[in-house]
Amino acid sequence: MDARSLLIAFGVLGVGLVMFAETGLLVGFFLPGDSLLFTAGLLCADTADRAVRMQLAPLLLAAAVGALVGAQCGYAIGRKAGGALLARSGSKRLHEGAARAEELLRRYGHAKAIVLARFVPVVRTVINPLAGVLGVPARTFAVWQVAGGLVWSIGLTLAGYALGSSIPDVDRYLLPLVALIVIVSIAPLLVEVVRSRRAAAAGDTAE
Template sequence: MDQIIEFFKHLISPEWIIQHGGLYLILGIIFAETGLFVGFFLPGDSLLFVAGIYGEELSASFFNMPFVVIMALIAIMGILGNMVGFWFGKKSGPLLFKRKDTFLFKKKHLWQAKEVFDKYGAGAVFIARFLPVVRTFTPIVAGIVNMERKKFMFWNVVGSISWVFSMMLAGHYLNKAFPNLKDHLEWIIIIIVVITTLPVIIKLVFGKSTIHAHFDEFGNPIEPPVEKEEIKS
């Protein structure tokens, strides 16, 4: 049991993932975090950023492939992950609204992703890529609401490429500008986690959502949201 707990601790450490699992483990984690609801706790942004810092090592360990190929492979896994989430949402997603919370599943994450989707429409598939936790559940919600497949795939591809390339290139070029960056990875990871999760935390703590009043336990609309009237001075 202690070994399992220790393994899960390592799974949320980007540096450990890169040094012990290399590109193969990165591909698996990106797929799980973007396509399987049980992967919401896995690192995404920080893993990609640190992978950019270790870009040369990753290329050398994978048949000396160019760094752009490494990024492309990871982006493809992000695309495939979202496709699996979309398929899962279409097939059995509505049942998730009736599922009880477990250690690996929290219904509030599903509602949060649905609220982002309702606010931004198809663009939510792109925006969610840059929001931890939300990016795991958004493709599932897209499947639940029967989003047009072509539209979903467009934003899926654009979002995955933008997310992966921006995070990895940032790490890659910052490492070139500051060669001692690897000596401060702990602080870098903490800063990235705080920056990327802060909007989500603020929304969960301070946001007042009326989404539960307008959707039943299956995610079907009960009535259209009532817009607040402007207070006349």
């Protein structure tokens, strides 16, 4: 399920479908959202391989719509089905993601957690139905999932496009670039974890 193969096979429509599945359906937790967005943006650049060249405007639209509609679908499933779907899953990775998503919601509050989760693989899949299960207000969820979804989907796509436009034949270095973007995608969460630990340590010292 590497990003380049998906793009060659399904094009812009495939990007929208993957965004929807990864953010709206628990079965989509294994899909390569970050690397797909970055690679798709890179392949929109004039320097990319012409055999898989993509158009930027339709790509941005497909990515954003898929990510936003998917998140709302996941939230609706969570509100209606409760935790039943997650409980039935035998995936250890999925359950670990659910635990991390619940920790995000507890530690950072609804708004920050929903935005941060967009940048963490698996967590961005689980947090939407989990928000429904935990009774996060619909308006709060909608506002912050749209904010986080647009920054994530459009930001990563434009980052790939910008890099592809500035470096000739950049798609030759796709594998290390994808590894880098995955690392960068979890940076916001790592920063927040470090800050919270420092704050907790300072509080313990004060006591």
